[in-house]
Amino acid sequence: MNTLTALTVLDLASVVIFALSGALVASRAQLDIVGFAFVACLTAVGGGTVRDVLLNRHPVFWIESPSYILWATGAAVVIFFTAHLLESRMKWVIWLDSFALAVAVPAGVAAALETGQHPVIVVLMGMATGSLGGLMRDVVCNEVPLVLKQGELYISCAMAGAIGTLIAMTAGLELTTALLICAGTTWALRAGSIAFGWHLPVYKSRPPRQ
Amino acid sequence: MNTLTALTVLDLASVVIFALSGALVASRAQLDIVGFAFVACLTAVGGGTVRDVLLNRHPVFWIESPSYILWATGAAVVIFFTAHLLESRMKWVIWLDSFALAVAVPAGVAAALETGQHPVIVVLMGMATGSLGGLMRDVVCNEVPLVLKQGELYISCAMAGAIGTLIAMTAGLELTTALLICAGTTWALRAGSIAFGWHLPVYKSRPPRQ
Amino acid sequence: MNTLTALTVLDLASVVIFALSGALVASRAQLDIVGFAFVACLTAVGGGTVRDVLLNRHPVFWIESPSYILWATGAAVVIFFTAHLLESRMKWVIWLDSFALAVAVPAGVAAALETGQHPVIVVLMGMATGSLGGLMRDVVCNEVPLVLKQGELYISCAMAGAIGTLIAMTAGLELTTALLICAGTTWALRAGSIAFGWHLPVYKSRPPRQ
Numbered sequence: 001m002n003t004l005t006a007l008t009v010l011d012l013a014s015v016v017i018f019a020l021s022g023a024l025v026a027s028r029a030q031l032d033i034v035g036f037a038f039v040a041c042l043t044a045v046g047g048g049t050v051r052d053v054l055l056n057r058h059p060v061f062w063i064e065s066p067s068y069i070l071w072a073t074g075a076a077v078v079i080f081f082t083a084h085l086l087e088s089r090m091k092w093v094i095w096l097d098s099f100a101l102a103v104a105v106p107a108g109v110a111a112a113l114e115t116g117q118h119p120v121i122v123v124l125m126g127m128a129t130g131s132l133g134g135l136m137r138d139v140v141c142n143e144v145p146l147v148l149k150q151g152e153l154y155i156s157c158a159m160a161g162a163i164g165t166l167i168a169m170t171a172g173l174e175l176t177t178a179l180l181i182c183a184g185t186t187w188a189l190r191a192g193s194i195a196f197g198w199h200l201p202v203y204k205s206r207p208p209r210q
Numbered sequence: 211m212n213t214l215t216a217l218t219v220l221d222l223a224s225v226v227i228f229a230l231s232g233a234l235v236a237s238r239a240q241l242d243i244v245g246f247a248f249v250a251c252l253t254a255v256g257g258g259t260v261r262d263v264l265l266n267r268h269p270v271f272w273i274e275s276p277s278y279i280l281w282a283t284g285a286a287v288v289i290f291f292t293a294h295l296l297e298s299r300m301k302w303v304i305w306l307d308s309f310a311l312a313v314a315v316p317a318g319v320a321a322a323l324e325t326g327q328h329p330v331i332v333v334l335m336g337m338a339t340g341s342l343g344g345l346m347r348d349v350v351c352n353e354v355p356l357v358l359k360q361g362e363l364y365i366s367c368a369m370a371g372a373i374g375t376l377i378a379m380t381a382g383l384e385l386t387t388a389l390l391i392c393a394g395t396t397w398a399l400r401a402g403s404i405a406f407g408w409h410l411p412v413y414k415s416r417p418p419r420q
Numbered sequence: 421m422n423t424l425t426a427l428t429v430l431d432l433a434s435v436v437i438f439a440l441s442g443a444l445v446a447s448r449a450q451l452d453i454v455g456f457a458f459v460a461c462l463t464a465v466g467g468g469t470v471r472d473v474l475l476n477r478h479p480v481f482w483i484e485s486p487s488y489i490l491w492a493t494g495a496a497v498v499i500f501f502t503a504h505l506l507e508s509r510m511k512w513v514i515w516l517d518s519f520a521l522a523v524a525v526p527a528g529v530a531a532a533l534e535t536g537q538h539p540v541i542v543v544l545m546g547m548a549t550g551s552l553g554g555l556m557r558d559v560v561c562n563e564v565p566l567v568l569k570q571g572e573l574y575i576s577c578a579m580a581g582a583i584g585t586l587i588a589m590t591a592g593l594e595l596t597t598a599l600l601i602c603a604g605t606t607w608a609l610r611a612g613s614i615a616f617g618w619h620l621p622v623y624k625s626r627p628p629r630q
Contacts (some may be wrong), residue, residue, distance in 0.1 A: 015286035026413070029358065030413050031358065031360065031413060032409065032411060032412045033410060033411075033413075034366040034369060035412075038337070038370070042336075047331075049264070053264070054469070054473070054480055056479065058266040060264055062263065062267070062328065063328075069330050071332060083413065084414075086624065107252065117483065118483075120486035120489050121486050121489075124461075126313070127458070139349070139559070140345070140358065141561075147458075148451065148455060148561070149561065150449070150451060151452075155454055155455065156452065156454040159454060165554070198453035199452065200454065201448045201452060201453075202450050202451060202455075203446070203452070203453075203456070204450065207281065236623070237623045239568065240569070240570050240622050240623050240624065241570060241623060242571075242619065242620035242621060242622045242623070243621075243623075244575050244576040244579060244620065245568060245622075246623070248567075248575050249568075251544075259474070262471060264472070269475075269476065273474065273475070273537065275540075276538045276540035276541050279541075279544060280540065290623060350558070350559075350568065351556070383514060
């Protein structure tokens with residue numbers, strides 16, 4: 001599997017999963033079906049769009065292949081008619097988002113590798129592609145952004161996954177394997193943070209003076 | 211009238227009308243005259259800028275013709291000195307925004323047609339150009355975004371207008387007529403929603419269990 | 421000193437100072453160390469990135485020289501371990517931000533001059549480069565944006581500084597001097613506003629009718 005094929009598969013998977021999470025957030029905001037599709041598409045392609053514009057990769061992936069938009073819209077329609085079947089929508093948002101993050105990070109990494117970027121930029125593109133779609137979803141719908149929720153790992157998982165890819169490739173593994181390691185590392189850390197509360201120490205200021 | 215002329219007229223009209231709406235929102239936030247100009251320019255060129263960057267149309271329309279910025283600034287100055295004459299500023303914002311939407315959607319559609327995009331992308335560019343300037347205005351000034359207000363048609367009007375253009379062109383109408391149909395459809399639906407409460411069914415979760 | 425050298429120096433200075441201000445805002449939001457780095461990088465490169473994308477200057481400055489990112493990350497780490505030593509973090513944010521603004525405005529002006537833009541665009545790029553990084557920092561961390569705080573000069577300082585550069589260059593001064601005048605004007609006005617409350621008249625609606 002070459003870089004471009006891997007990239008297409010990862011982009012499609014992250015588009016669909018992010019779209020499902022976006023539509024669920026739209027259901028919490030009680031939008032109509034076009035609003036569902038709008039938020040789903042924004043979440044689905046937001047991170048990858050920023051990546052492509054920053055790397056000057058034109059046409060942007062969904063402008064080149066508009067079927068991504070149709071997939072995201074389809075996901076929004078499915079959620080519009082089924083969200084009421086879910087027990088806890090917020091739980092679903094958080095878990096779907098974790099899977100979307102885990103496929104979007106390697107998608108960002110692969111795109112940066114394909115255009116021959118410096119390792120620092122490869123890691124940053126993984127972090128940006130993984131987190132910005134969800135950040136746009138949360139800012140537009142006025143939710144507390146998952147990416148900045150205190151006492152949880154999120155952007156750190158993306159960073160660890162992206163660095164993992166680089167280590168794996170330096171160790172001589174081929175691209176597909178390295179991207180799988182990226183997805184696995186990202187998801188395992190994020191899932192551990194959701195399920196078991198794994199976190200890094202957060203900044204605490206000293207107590208105020210008397 | 212060719213595509214580029216139509217595009218220039220539409221861009222200018224949407225810039226001025228969006229700038230008026232942006233300056234009125236700035237008046238609600240009690241900014242100074244430079245703040246008025248800043249919000250007016252952001253609202254006026256925000257949607258078209260995203261459209262141009264995504265479609266890789268450089269230079270961006272207002273960088274090529276800086277007079278757009280002067281028009282938007284002029285609109286801001288006029289509002290700074292006259293806003294106190296208006297009875298209800300929020301009502302004016304909503305109605306001005308409806309006109310700006312109705313000219314910005316065909317502006318986005320025309321730019322996408324000019325660069326030969328797929329129909330799905332044409333519709334999306336209409337929706338993005340129409341809605342993103344207003345969205346930036348509302349996010350920056352901390353108002354509830356008009357585009358996501360529950361129980362109102364907004365992004366749906368943009369979608370209907372953009373699809374209308376495509377139908378009109380497929381039916382053999384020439385571009386100018388098709389763009390007029392786009393503007394008319396968008397405005398009629400939005401005005402109907404403001405005046406008569408037209409809306410699509412919104413998502414309602416089932417009642418919580420006992 | 422030619423335009424490109426001046427630009428590199430200004431970009432680096434604004435990156436480091438904005439990064440410090442971003443990390444301090446992250447400390448107010450009690451993020452972990454990766455969150456500090458994320459907010460610091462976003463603040464540090466946000467304005468310059470928008471400038472480069474709008475002017476179609478690729479690669480974007482920090483993609484071409486990833487060391488900017490390392491500097492911003494380093495600044496974030498320093499703040500993570502030292503922020504508790506500061507008496508009033510918000511005061512530091514405001515003053516650091518004033519210095520960052522004062523170097524980012526000439527950085528935007530220089531980049532626009534280098535690509536041969538119209539004077540209106542030169543002024544706007546100065547304003548955008550100066551203000552957008554801080555605006556992103558405040559929106560993402562849910563602080564009231566400094567740029568739109570009522571009754572303070574902010575975006576006006578950027579405008580005055582940028583216009584100052586153009587006047588200085590028209591008067592025959594060389595670029596480096598003109599950029600120093602830009603930084604000085606911007607900072608003096610902003611510092612005057614913070615320290616002495618200098619401001620422009622803000623919009624006041626007439627009193628509501630009885």
